[in-house]
Structure formats: structure tokens, C-alpha cells
Amino acid sequence: MRIERSWAMPNSETFSILPIKLLIEEELTGEEWADPFARNTTYATYTNDLNPNTKAQTNMEALDFLKTFADDSLDGILFDPPYSPRQIKEMYDKIGIPLHDTKSSVWGNWKKEIARVVKPGGKVISFGWNTCGIGKTLGFEIQRILLVCHGGNHNDTIITVETKGETANYPSLKQKTLFEVNIDEN
Numbered sequence: 001m002r003i004e005r006s007w008a009m010p011n012s013e014t015f016s017i018l019p020i021k022l023l024i025e026e027e028l029t030g031e032e033w034a035d036p037f038a039r040n041t042t043y044a045t046y047t048n049d050l051n052p053n054t055k056a057q058t059n060m061e062a063l064d065f066l067k068t069f070a071d072d073s074l075d076g077i078l079f080d081p082p083y084s085p086r087q088i089k090e091m092y093d094k095i096g097i098p099l100h101d102t103k104s105s106v107w108g109n110w111k112k113e114i115a116r117v118v119k120p121g122g123k124v125i126s127f128g129w130n131t132c133g134i135g136k137t138l139g140f141e142i143q144r145i146l147l148v149c150h151g152g153n154h155n156d157t158i159i160t161v162e163t164k165g166e167t168a169n170y171p172s173l174k175q176k177t178l179f180e181v182n183i184d185e186n
């Protein structure tokens with residue numbers, strides 16, 4: 001695993017931070033990427049942001065956007081969600097949508113859906129305040145971590161690059177879904 005550290009001024013436009021921009025340009029291989037939280041960025045083929053006052057192609061809740069993709073269909077996902085329940089609440093307040101849930105399951109559900117839509121061998125680049133990424137349980141392996149220090153009064157931005165294993169564990173999720181479907185049918 002490659003671990004790097006750089007220093008840069010903080011910026012809410014994550015991808016404009018130079019060491020992050022360089023990492024994305026290096027790691028974004030393949031043809032079809034999706035960015036469920038794109039704001040005004042255009043690195044991915046398919047861009048979405050809940051906020052309609054952005055340049056994103058669609059304005060769906062991230063989970064609904066991710067559900068539009070088939071299993072194992074994307075080369076990669078840029079995963080730069082709100083980093084805390086407070087950031088989620090601020091966003092919903094700003095665009096006047098009632099917020100139903102800021103529990104950790106929100107992040108968990110996004111991750112499960114990301115694990116489903118990325119191809120085996122495909123990549124996820126996650127941005128946040130921890131190195132959890134999508135995680136081993138969902139079949140992902142960390143390849144690279146970049147710590148971007150913004151000075152003593154700020155959290156670092158942490159970027160985790162993972163690949164989906166060829167025999168990812170996520171078929172167990174598919175089985176779970178089938179199981180749930182069977183319950184519904186009975």
C-alpha cells in the first residue's frame with residue numbers, strides 16, 4: 001500500500017485542491033465513472049448532485065442515482081459525500097428539502113450500492129476524514145492513501161484509493177437481496 005502526505009490550503013471544492021486533483025488525474029483510468037456528489041466537477045462520465053444549483057447532470061439523492069446502474073457496470077466511482085451528519089443537514093437546509101436520516105446507515109447504504117455497481121478490478125476513490133473507504137467486507141482492497149494536511153486548525157482531507165477484488169464479497173449482498181425478495185414474495 002502506498003501512503004503519501006502533502007500540504008495544501010483547504011477548499012470546499014475538494015477536487016480543486018492540487019495534490020487531490022493530481023491524484024484523480026492519475027487514478028482515473030477506464031471509461032465509465034460515476035460521481036454521485038459531483039457539485040460542479042466534470043471528471044466522471046455520469047455526474048449527480050442533490051443540489052440543483054450545480055453543474056451536475058442529475059439532481060437525485062445519491063442512493064437513487066446509484067440504483068440506476070447495473071451490477072458490475074462501472075470502471076470507478078468518485079465518492080466525495082458530506083463528511084458528517086452536520087454537513088448533510090446543512091446541505092438539506094440550504095436547498096429546502098426535509099431531512100429524514102443522518103444515521104451512519106446513510107453512509108453504509110451508499111457504500112453497499114457502490115460495491116454493487118463497480119466492476120471487479122474497478123476503483124473507488126473515497127474522500128473524507130477516515131481511511132474506511134468502501135471496505136474489506138464489501139470486497140475492496142486499499143491500494144493508496146493520500147493525507148492532505150491543511151494546517152493545525154483543520155482536519156486533514158484523507159483520500160483512499162481501493163480496487164474491487166475479482167471475487168468480491170458483494171455476491172453475499174446479492175444473496176441477501178434475493179433472500180429479502182423471497183421474504184416479500186411469501
Ligand SMILES: C[S@@+](CC[C@H](N)C(=O)[O-])C[C@H]1O[C@@H](n2cnc3c(N)ncnc32)[C@H](O)[C@@H]1O
Binds near residue numbers: 051062
Ligand atoms: C464534499 S461536496 C463534493 C465536492 C466536489 N467533489 C468538488 O470537488 O467540488 C458534497 C456534495 O454532495 C452534495 N450532496 C449532499 N447530500 C447529498 C445527497 N444525499 N445526494 C446527492 N448529493 C448530495 C452536496 O450538494 C455537495 O455538493
